[in-house]
Amino acid sequence: MQKSVLLAGVAAIGMMAASLSAQANDELVQMQQNKSDWVMPLGNYSSTRYSELDQINKDNVKDLRVAWTFSTGVLRGHEGGPLVIGDTMYVHTPFPNIVYALDLNDNGRIIWKYEPKQDPDTIPVMCCDTVNRGVAYGNGMIFLHQADTTLVALDAKTGEVKWTAVNGDPKKGETGTSAPMVIKDKVLIGISGGEFGVQGHLSAYNISDGKLAWRGYSTGPDDQTLMDPEKTTHLGQPVGKDSGTATWEGDQWKIGGGTTWGWMSYDPELNLVYYGTGNPSTWNPVQRPGDNRWSMTIFARDADTGMAKWVYQMTPHDEWDFDGVNEMILADKEIGGQQRKVLVHFDRNGFGYTLDRVTGELLVAEKFDPAVNWATEVDKTTGRPKVVDQFSTHHQGEDVNTTGICPAALGTKDQQPAAYSPKSGLFYVPTNHVCMDYEPFAVSYTAGQPYVGATLSMYPAPGGDHLGNFIAWDAAEGKIVWSNPEPFSVWSGALATAGDVVFYGTLEGYLKAVDAADGKELYSFKTPSGIIGNVNTYEHGGKQYVAVLSGVGGWAGIGLAAGLTEDTAGLGAVGAYKALSSYTNLGGQLTVFTLP
Amino acid sequence: MLKDLRQRWAVLGVAAMTLVALASAHGQDQKDGQAAPEAAEKPYLIKDGKVDFGTYNGYRRYEAYCLRCHGPDGAGSSYAPALVESLKRLDHEQFTDVVVNGRKNVSTSQQSVMPAFGYAEDVMLNLEDIYAYLKARSDGEVGRGRPARLPKEQDPVYKERQES
Numbered sequence: 001m002q003k004s005v006l007l008a009g010v011a012a013i014g015m016m017a018a019s020l021s022a023q024a025n026d027e028l029v030q031m032q033q034n035k036s037d038w039v040m041p042l043g044n045y046s047s048t049r050y051s052e053l054d055q056i057n058k059d060n061v062k063d064l065r066v067a068w069t070f071s072t073g074v075l076r077g078h079e080g081g082p083l084v085i086g087d088t089m090y091v092h093t094p095f096p097n098i099v100y101a102l103d104l105n106d107n108g109r110i111i112w113k114y115e116p117k118q119d120p121d122t123i124p125v126m127c128c129d130t131v132n133r134g135v136a137y138g139n140g141m142i143f144l145h146q147a148d149t150t151l152v153a154l155d156a157k158t159g160e161v162k163w164t165a166v167n168g169d170p171k172k173g174e175t176g177t178s179a180p181m182v183i184k185d186k187v188l189i190g191i192s193g194g195e196f197g198v199q200g201h202l203s204a205y206n207i208s209d210g211k212l213a214w215r216g217y218s219t220g221p222d223d224q225t226l227m228d229p230e231k232t233t234h235l236g237q238p239v240g241k242d243s244g245t246a247t248w249e250g251d252q253w254k255i256g257g258g259t260t261w262g263w264m265s266y267d268p269e270l271n272l273v274y275y276g277t278g279n280p281s282t283w284n285p286v287q288r289p290g291d292n293r294w295s296m297t298i299f300a301r302d303a304d305t306g307m308a309k310w311v312y313q314m315t316p317h318d319e320w321d322f323d324g325v326n327e328m329i330l331a332d333k334e335i336g337g338q339q340r341k342v343l344v345h346f347d348r349n350g351f352g353y354t355l356d357r358v359t360g361e362l363l364v365a366e367k368f369d370p371a372v373n374w375a376t377e378v379d380k381t382t383g384r385p386k387v388v389d390q391f392s393t394h395h396q397g398e399d400v401n402t403t404g405i406c407p408a409a410l411g412t413k414d415q416q417p418a419a420y421s422p423k424s425g426l427f428y429v430p431t432n433h434v435c436m437d438y439e440p441f442a443v444s445y446t447a448g449q450p451y452v453g454a455t456l457s458m459y460p461a462p463g464g465d466h467l468g469n470f471i472a473w474d475a476a477e478g479k480i481v482w483s484n485p486e487p488f489s490v491w492s493g494a495l496a497t498a499g500d501v502v503f504y505g506t507l508e509g510y511l512k513a514v515d516a517a518d519g520k521e522l523y524s525f526k527t528p529s530g531i532i533g534n535v536n537t538y539e540h541g542g543k544q545y546v547a548v549l550s551g552v553g554g555w556a557g558i559g560l561a562a563g564l565t566e567d568t569a570g571l572g573a574v575g576a577y578k579a580l581s582s583y584t585n586l587g588g589q590l591t592v593f594t595l596p
Numbered sequence: 597m598l599k600d601l602r603q604r605w606a607v608l609g610v611a612a613m614t615l616v617a618l619a620s621a622h623g624q625d626q627k628d629g630q631a632a633p634e635a636a637e638k639p640y641l642i643k644d645g646k647v648d649f650g651t652y653n654g655y656r657r658y659e660a661y662c663l664r665c666h667g668p669d670g671a672g673s674s675y676a677p678a679l680v681e682s683l684k685r686l687d688h689e690q691f692t693d694v695v696v697n698g699r700k701n702v703s704t705s706q707q708s709v710m711p712a713f714g715y716a717e718d719v720m721l722n723l724e725d726i727y728a729y730l731k732a733r734s735d736g737e738v739g740r741g742r743p744a745r746l747p748k749e750q751d752p753v754y755k756e757r758q759e760s
Contacts, residue, residue, distance in 0.1 A: 449719070455655070
């Protein structure tokens with residue numbers, strides 16, 4: 001009797017779980033289609049950062065004006081951007097990771113504010129400023145991924161804490177900066193700490209109770225990487241047994257990095273979640289021989305079980321800190337006369353990749369900045385870059401300063417997400433135009449202490465008088481369509497709209513609108529601080545709004561606050577070293593624009 | 597600018613003792629704000645614009661352990677102070693204290709936390725070199741970017757370390 005009651009109970013819970021799963025899944029798949037809202041950091045599961053809204057268009061965008069503003073009360077670097085769901089906007093901040101719910105019916109009145117208490121000792125183990133890339137919505141809850149790796153579920157209406165889960169240990173250098181993503185009945189988060197010898201992973205928690213559902217490591221034996229030696233493939237070939245340890249020396253994979261601090265995308269039909277892994281630790285390649293799998297890798301995992309379906313390692317045995325964590329944009333494209341479900345990825349290493357997202361087949365890999373010189377090309381069959389010895393920091397060796405490498409460690413593009421307009425068929429990409437000298441040297445590992453092992457200096461790319469470009473990219477051909485030079489790296493996420501306008505922010509603080517077809521500047525407004533946040537748009541009360549967070553900082557705040565140095569190779573142009581600090585100052589502010 | 601090498605090593609000796617003193621008698625009151633006698637000495641060696649191995653190594657180590665907050669070449673970032681400026685105020689003892697024990701300045705408007713590097717072997721082993729580099733930067737003797745190195749045969753510090 002007791003047993004059957006128990007069984008019935010289990011069955012009931014099972015049914016509840018199943019219905020909840022379907023509910024949450026359908027909810028977000030539906031919600032992302034509502035053009036009035038902005039329900040996830042990158043706009044939708046395909047991470048296109050594209051909006052169907054067209055009230056603001058290329059003819060009237062010149063009349064844009066500020067509707068209202070909001071101070072976040074925090075001064076550090078503000079990455080990411082707000083969510084809009086119905087009448088409420090959710091704004092997050094860097095450490096201490098405050099979340100505000102603002103009432104759009106009442107000029108952004110604060111409905112609730114959540115401020116976690118976190119140990120300040122987390123601050124110095126965050127690599128490059130205390131950034132946070134945003135919150136996620138799902139099933140009536142707002143999910144916050146705190147700096148100390150705590151994942152919090154908040155009631156979206158009241159801000160009340162529903163549950164918390166701890167994803168890592170800051171004492172070992174594990175921190176949280178990335179935005180969560182809700183898929184069906186789970187919320188997925190990554191982990192940061194590639195400069196501290198963290199073993200990176202993607203982890204899924206049940207949205208009902210915060211229990212860990214699965215965790216897939218980037219390195220390690222198959223039971224940790226969640227790989228099937230026969231069924232998981234790399235460019236069509238089975239990865240083989242324990243591929244996550246086979247290309248590491250000894251136990252180095254345990255402190256091997258491959259952190260997951262970037263963005264995720266999701267294809268509901270294939271039920272696959274896509275994301276990239278970061279640099280192998282340490283930055284000294286000589287100290288870790290081998291390909292260091294699966295750092296620097298695009299992963300496609302089953303969203304329910306975490307099992308890896310396919311992987312593609314872009315930069316085997318990294319020698320430059322070219323983390324592979326940038327966003328994966330999902331689109332349908334005709335490539336070589338064949339209609340394909342593709343994944344487009346602009347990597348730090350300077351190559352724009354187009355892959356078949358069903359199979360992981362590599363279709364296109366071309367440089368999206370002509371300055372890129374560390375590799376001549378990517379071999380489509382093996383997937384390997386053809387590395388130039390002159391710029392190989394391993395080939396040059398420890399204690400040797402390898403000069404003139406393009407791009408610099410911050411990549412041709414960092415985490416700032418690109419946009420894709422299905423209307424124009426083009427990708428709009430914020431980029432860096434910076435090169436470096438890089439000298440690796442021997443380091444020892446101490447838990448919770450920096451595990452870097454390289455010195456680098458950065459400077460403008462040869463011949464240029466600018467540090468960034470905002471480009472339009474054809475992902476089928478692998479070609480730049482147009483390119484706008486910017487004085488500084490473009491560190492803001494782009495937005496494309498059906499109004500044929502593309503928006504982005506600049507480090508001096510300008511919000512810019514350009515023509516989607518040719519890049520012509522149509523509007524610009526200088527906000528109080530440099531923009532490293534992502535632009536979004538929504539509709540409220542019949543009006544279209546554009547919103548962006550200002551607040552200079554992050555990696556951009558490190559390299560550029562004081563200006564870059566003259567390069568040792570004598571390649572850079574004088575005039576590009578002006579300090580960013582003479583253009584802008586700290587300050588977290590949301591600026592919301594609309595038409596008069 | 598070129599200092600007697602023995603003086604330099606004497607400085608390092610004092611520094612090493614300071615470290616030991618800090619480690620063993622942590623919490624003991626320091627002469628607050630008063631420049632320690634060794635501050636008058638130069639911990640670096642520069643000849644024809646070229647630096648000794650220690651200062652050069654200090655540059656490398658600085659860029660590895662400190663750059664992510666304090667910016668390239670000690671020039672500061674959007675959220676951590678320019679050490680080129682700080683070392684005009686901090687003497688060697690105070691500098692060592694902050695690196696070994698860390699420092700917190702957390703308020704509603706600021707979240708500045710310097711971690712304690714006392715247990716970070718690579719930082720502690722290279723602390724004097726990092727100090728020498730930053731002091732040279734702070735004194736205006738070394739500019740932005742990678743400093744030029746003295747040729748090995750002209751670098752007494754390099755020779756000394758090769759021998760030891």
